Amino acid sequence: MLRVDLGQLGREGSVVVEASISAEDELWKDTDLRWAGDVAVKLRATFAGTGEAVARGNVRGTLRQDCRRCLGPLETDVADELTLVFVTDRSEDDEEGGAYPFDATGSELDLSRAVREELVLAVNPYVVCHSGCRGLCARCGADLNEGPCDCTDDEVDPRWAALRQLKSE
Ligand SMILES: [Zn+2]
Numbered sequence: 158m159l160r161v162d163l164g165q166l167g168r169e170g171s172v173v174v175e176a177s178i179s180a181e182d183e184l185w186k187d188t189d190l191r192w193a194g195d196v197a198v199k200l201r202a203t204f205a206g207t208g209e210a211v212a213r214g215n216v217r218g219t220l221r222q223d224c225r226r227c228l229g230p231l232e233t234d235v236a237d238e239l240t241l242v243f244v245t246d247r248s249e250d251d252e253e254g255g256a257y258p259f260d261a262t263g264s265e266l267d268l269s270r271a272v273r274e275e276l277v278l279a280v281n282p283y284v285v286c287h288s289g290c291r292g293l294c295a296r297c298g299a300d301l302n303e304g305p306c307d308c309t310d311d312e313v314d315p316r317w318a319a320l321r322q323l324k325s326e
C-alpha cells in the first residue's frame with residue numbers, strides 16, 4: 158500500500174506513493190481514529206544522506222468524533238502536511254524528534270505506520286460541535302442545547318449554595 162520500492166528510489170532519486178486507505182483498514186486498529194470514509198495519502202520519498210530517507214506530503218480524510226460537551230456525533234476534516242524522517246541508526250534524540258526506523262538494506266520502506274503515528278498525534282480528541290454548545294446537564298444528562306432541564310437551583314449542593322451566599326454578600 159504505502160510502500161516505497163527502495164530499488165526504484167535509488168534509481169530515480171524520488172518516488173511518489175499515493176494510497177487511499179479504507180476506514181476499515183487494519184492500520185487504524187488499536188487507535189481512536191474512526192474515519193467517515195477513505196483516507197487519501199500522497200507522499201514523495203527521497204533519500205536524505207546515507208541511511209536516511211524523508212517522505213513529505215499530505216493526508217486528507219474525515220474523522221468521526223463526538224462532541225466533548227454534548228457527546229453528539231460530528232465530522233472533522235483532517236488535512237495535514239506530513240514530514241516523515243526515517244533513519245537507520247536511531248539514537249534517543251531521533252526517537253524524541255519523531256524519526257522512524259529505516260532498514261536501508263531491505264527492499265522497501267513501509268510508510269503506513271509512520272503515517273498512523275503522525276495522525277494519532279495530530280488529531281485533537283477534544284472537539285466541540287460548535288463553540289456555543291451547552292453540553293449535557295451534569296445531574297440529569299439532558300441535552301441543554303434543546304432547552305433547560307427540570308433540575309432546579311434548590312437541588313444545588315448546600316456547600317455551593319453557601320459559597321454563592323458569600324459571593325453575593
Ligand atoms: Zn455539542
Ligand SMILES: [Zn+2]
Nearest residue numbers: 294297306308
Ligand atoms: Zn438536569
